[in-house]
Amino acid sequence: MAVGVFVLVALGSLRSLIGERSEGWGVTALGWALIGVSCGALYFRRRWPVAVGGFVWAASGAYYLVSTYDGPLMAAFAVALYTVAAEGRLRAAVALAALAVIGTGLGTLAGNHTVNGVALFMLTGWLVGTVALGWARHTRLAHAREAERRAATEERLRIARELHDVVGHHLSLINVQAAAALRRTQKRSGSGEEALAAIKESSREALRELRATLGVLRQVDEAAPTAPPAGLDRLDDLVAGARRAGLEVETYRSGVPWPLPTELDLAAYRILQESLTNVARHARATTVTVRVEHAPDHLALEVADDGRAAPGPYGSGIVGMRERARALGGELAAGPGPGGGFAVRARLPLPLPRTAADGAS
Incomplete structure (x- = not known):
C-alpha cells in the first residue's frame, strides 16, 4: 500500500520536476521528502494507526504549505484516515478529518485561492465518506x-454434550454394576462374575464411543473414525446395558420405522441413552418403560420408570437433552409421572412428512 500510494502521488507530482519552474530546487526537494515520509509512514499504519494518521496529516499539511505544486498527497492522508477508522478508532478518525477540514479552511481564508468554498465542501464530504467506509469495514x-466466537462456543457445547452423554452413560452403568458386584461379594451370595462381565462390556463400549466422539477434534489430515454414528438401530444395546445394571426394561415401538436423518437419529439415541442413565443413577427404580413412536411427521420418545422422582431443578443431562430437541425444532419434557416415578417425553419433528408411498419406495 505504501509503495502504491507513493507511485500514485509521484506520478501526479512530476510537473514539479519537468517543465517551467515556479519554485526553487531546495523547496522542491523538501516537498519530495515530505511525499516520501508521508507515503513511507503508511507501512506502519496497521501497527500504530492513530500515530501514523497524525503524522501523515502533519506532513501533508507541511507539504501543501511549502510547495507551490499541489500534488495528490491527500491520497496518503485518505489511506491513513481510512485505516484509523477501520481499526476501530472512530473518535480519532473524526478528529483527524476535522483537523484536515479546519486546516484547509484556514489556508483558504489566508489567501489560498486554489481552494474555494465548493472545494472545501467536497473535501469535507470526501473525508466523511472515507471515515464511514473505514468504520463500516x-x-x-x-x-x-x-x-466465529459464537460458532466456536456452540461447537464446544456440542462436544461437551456428546461427551457427557456417551461417557456419563457407560461410566454410570459401570458404577452401578461395580456396586452390585461388591455387594454380592460382601454377602457371599454369588461370585459377581455376571456383574464383572457387564462392567467389562460397558467399559469397552465407553472407550469405543469416546474414540468416535473425539474424532470430531481430529485434524483434517488425520484419519476419520470409521465407526457408524449411533442411532435407534442400537436401541437393543442400550436396553441390554440397562438390564445388566439390574433394571427390568420393557420396550414398545409403534408406527413405521422411517429412515431418519442422521442428526435426528443420533439425537433420539442420545435422549434415550441419557434417560436410561438417569434412571440407573438416581431413580432407584426396578422397571423402566421405553416407547418409540414413528409418526408420519414426527418421532416421539418416552422413558418412564417406577422409581423415586427427584425434585427439580434437574442436572445438566436433562438440559442437554432439551438442547438437542430444540436444535431440531422439537421439544422435551421431563418430570414426575402421573402415577409416580419419573418420565422423559420428547417429540422430534421430521424434516418432511412421510407417506405410505415413501415406505413403498
Whole structure:
C-alpha cells in the first residue's frame, strides 16, 4: 500500500520536476521528502494507526504549505484516515478529518485561492465518506469475529454434550454394576462374575464411543473414525446395558420405522441413552418403560420408570437433552409421572412428512 500510494502521488507530482519552474530546487526537494515520509509512514499504519494518521496529516499539511505544486498527497492522508477508522478508532478518525477540514479552511481564508468554498465542501464530504467506509469495514469484521466466537462456543457445547452423554452413560452403568458386584461379594451370595462381565462390556463400549466422539477434534489430515454414528438401530444395546445394571426394561415401538436423518437419529439415541442413565443413577427404580413412536411427521420418545422422582431443578443431562430437541425444532419434557416415578417425553419433528408411498419406495 505504501509503495502504491507513493507511485500514485509521484506520478501526479512530476510537473514539479519537468517543465517551467515556479519554485526553487531546495523547496522542491523538501516537498519530495515530505511525499516520501508521508507515503513511507503508511507501512506502519496497521501497527500504530492513530500515530501514523497524525503524522501523515502533519506532513501533508507541511507539504501543501511549502510547495507551490499541489500534488495528490491527500491520497496518503485518505489511506491513513481510512485505516484509523477501520481499526476501530472512530473518535480519532473524526478528529483527524476535522483537523484536515479546519486546516484547509484556514489556508483558504489566508489567501489560498486554489481552494474555494465548493472545494472545501467536497473535501469535507470526501473525508466523511472515507471515515464511514473505514468504520463500516471495522463493524463488518467485528460481526464476523463475533459469529466465529459464537460458532466456536456452540461447537464446544456440542462436544461437551456428546461427551457427557456417551461417557456419563457407560461410566454410570459401570458404577452401578461395580456396586452390585461388591455387594454380592460382601454377602457371599454369588461370585459377581455376571456383574464383572457387564462392567467389562460397558467399559469397552465407553472407550469405543469416546474414540468416535473425539474424532470430531481430529485434524483434517488425520484419519476419520470409521465407526457408524449411533442411532435407534442400537436401541437393543442400550436396553441390554440397562438390564445388566439390574433394571427390568420393557420396550414398545409403534408406527413405521422411517429412515431418519442422521442428526435426528443420533439425537433420539442420545435422549434415550441419557434417560436410561438417569434412571440407573438416581431413580432407584426396578422397571423402566421405553416407547418409540414413528409418526408420519414426527418421532416421539418416552422413558418412564417406577422409581423415586427427584425434585427439580434437574442436572445438566436433562438440559442437554432439551438442547438437542430444540436444535431440531422439537421439544422435551421431563418430570414426575402421573402415577409416580419419573418420565422423559420428547417429540422430534421430521424434516418432511412421510407417506405410505415413501415406505413403498
